[in-house]
Amino acid sequence: MIQLKIESLKTGEKIFLSGKIYTARDQAHKRLADAIKNNKRLPLDLRGKIIYYCGPTKTPKDKAIGSCGPTTSSRMDIFTPLLLKAGLMGMIGKGNRCKEVIQAIKKYKAVYFLTYAGCGALLSKYVLKAIPVAYKDLGPEAIYELEVKNFPLIVGIDSTGRNIYGKK
Amino acid sequence: MKVISANKIKNIVAELCIQANLALREDVFRQLKRAYLVEKNKTAKDVLGAIIKNAQIARKEKLAICQDTGLPCVFVEIGQNLKVSGDIRQAINQGVVLGYKKAYLRNSVIIDPIKREKSGYAPAVIHFDIVRGEKIKLTVFPKGFGCENKTQLKMFKPTAGINEIKKFIIEAVKAVGPDACPPYVIGIGIGGTADYACLLAKKALLRKIRNPKSEIRNKSKMQNSKNYKLENELYSEINKLNIGPMGLGGRNTALAINIETYPTHIAGLPVAINLSCHALRSASKTI
Numbered sequence: 001m002i003q004l005k006i007e008s009l010k011t012g013e014k015i016f017l018s019g020k021i022y023t024a025r026d027q028a029h030k031r032l033a034d035a036i037k038n039n040k041r042l043p044l045d046l047r048g049k050i051i052y053y054c055g056p057t058k059t060p061k062d063k064a065i066g067s068c069g070p071t072t073s074s075r076m077d078i079f080t081p082l083l084l085k086a087g088l089m090g091m092i093g094k095g096n097r098c099k100e101v102i103q104a105i106k107k108y109k110a111v112y113f114l115t116y117a118g119c120g121a122l123l124s125k126y127v128l129k130a131i132p133v134a135y136k137d138l139g140p141e142a143i144y145e146l147e148v149k150n151f152p153l154i155v156g157i158d159s160t161g162r163n164i165y166g167k168k
Numbered sequence: 169m170k171v172i173s174a175n176k177i178k179n180i181v182a183e184l185c186i187q188a189n190l191a192l193r194e195d196v197f198r199q200l201k202r203a204y205l206v207e208k209n210k211t212a213k214d215v216l217g218a219i220i221k222n223a224q225i226a227r228k229e230k231l232a233i234c235q236d237t238g239l240p241c242v243f244v245e246i247g248q249n250l251k252v253s254g255d256i257r258q259a260i261n262q263g264v265v266l267g268y269k270k271a272y273l274r275n276s277v278i279i280d281p282i283k284r285e286k287s288g289y290a291p292a293v294i295h296f297d298i299v300r301g302e303k304i305k306l307t308v309f310p311k312g313f314g315c316e317n318k319t320q321l322k323m324f325k326p327t328a329g330i331n332e333i334k335k336f337i338i339e340a341v342k343a344v345g346p347d348a349c350p351p352y353v354i355g356i357g358i359g360g361t362a363d364y365a366c367l368l369a370k371k372a373l374l375r376k377i378r379n380p381k382s383e384i385r386n387k388s389k390m391q392n393s394k395n396y397k398l399e400n401e402l403y404s405e406i407n408k409l410n411i412g413p414m415g416l417g418g419r420n421t422a423l424a425i426n427i428e429t430y431p432t433h434i435a436g437l438p439v440a441i442n443l444s445c446h447a448l449r450s451a452s453k454t455i
Contacts (some may be wrong), residue, residue: 003254027284036208054235055235055236055274055276056235056274057231057232057237057272057273057274058272058273058274058275059272060230060231060272063231065238066231066232066235066272066274067226067231067232067233067234067235067274068235069234069235069236071235071236071314072314072317072348074347079365094314094346094347094349094414095345095346095347095348095415096345096346096347096415114220114414114416115302116215116219116222116414117349117414117445118219118222118232118233118234118349118445118446118447119221119234120216120221120232120233120234120235120236121222121223121225121226121229121231121232121233121234122218122221122222122225123222124231125225137286138285139275139286140274140275140276140287141287152218154211154414154416156448164416165345166344
């Protein structure tokens with residue numbers, strides 16, 4: 001688990017994250033949400049975890065991972081409140097979130113981070129290791145465990161529900 | 169009659185897929201550097217710096233500029249006096265698979281859009297055009313879907329004025345906001361039919377971004393070029409929206425506005441907008 005004092009993070013703050021994060025995008029979210037709804041066991045315990053909305057390219061031979069930037073977060077909005085309820089601690093992506101997600105972030109004291117959008121080659125430099133851990137049949141949409149070091153993040157929505165896109 | 173083999177086309181397409189995904193277009197890179205220089209907002213400048221560094225790393229280390237290596241779109245202009253020996257469509261799709269696999273690009277293509285099972289590299293979306301001569305021009309345009317999802321079409325009344333069109337475009341960019349990786353290159357197609365306006369908007373993205381430096385040198389020539397005024401007006405208005413890189417504010421929301429027009433019907437005025445993220449990637453070869 002990542003040692004982060006979620007409640008001390010403030011919207012707009014830039015941080016560098018080291019530890020384990022988990023990729024998940026559209027189809028993985030759909031499956032996780034279905035499992036939660038049907039009281040099935042999850043292939044990944046979401047409690048205290050950070051999900052990264054990312055589907056990397058194939059891994060070149062001499063690298064830990066291929067290009068791995070964030071995908072549009074709002075497509076995950078319909079599933080996010082359910083995942084937060086199941087214990088998810090944080091999310092990394094790009095772009096704005098809907099009202100329901102912001103409310104759920106506040107309710108469950110979670111956090112939403114942004115990272116450099118469209119910079120998959122650069123971000124791959126902060127990933128030390130990537131291993132598929134669930135839904136391997138989904139290919140680029142499988143859940144990968146990424147070990148990251150100094151991964152650059154900006155707090156997009158903090159645990160009080162303050163939204164970086166709301167203050168302009 | 170000149171003959172080209174399908175196999176040769178396959179190899180060129182493979183090469184272009186790799187080039188487009190790994191080496192950012194020179195005109196886009198130049199415009200990003202220009203954006204970095206003029207940006208005053210601290211966060212925006214930091215993000216633009218990361219975008220530029222990303223392109224440099226991708227080129228040097230042969231990594232995809234973006235993990236979304238797109239739905240490969242291939243534009244083919246074939247001279248009417250050129251004969252292709254073999255199946256050109258098959259050759260293009262084989263070239264896409266070859267190039268994508270070789271460069272470790274992402275298999276983002278879903279065969280059945282409803283069932284959404286296993287993903288692959290092909291087929292590409294292919295547009296054929298017959299032109300004069302005996303050459304062939306192949307263009308590979310990997311289109312990411314973060315921005316493709318934001319495409320809009322509006323069928324205006326023929327009496328609509330330029331201000332209504334401008335308003336539609338500006339509102340469309342506002343609605344997209346931070347979601348599709350700004351700063352954007354904005355492709356606009358005006359005229360034709362509904363489908364043709366959409367195609368024009370996409371083709372507009374393939375047009376080289378104007379270089380402000382050469383514009384000063386060729387000012388009168390530029391001003392005479394079609395849509396110059398409208399492109400410039402939209403460029404300055406959209407850059408006042410303060411969306412900025414990653415949507416965190418700043419004066420760089422659009423890197424460029426490219427408009428293509430075509431004759432249309434007396435009863436209509438189709439306008440399509442096709443956005444590209446800052447990683448606008450394409451590569452061409454003529455033989």
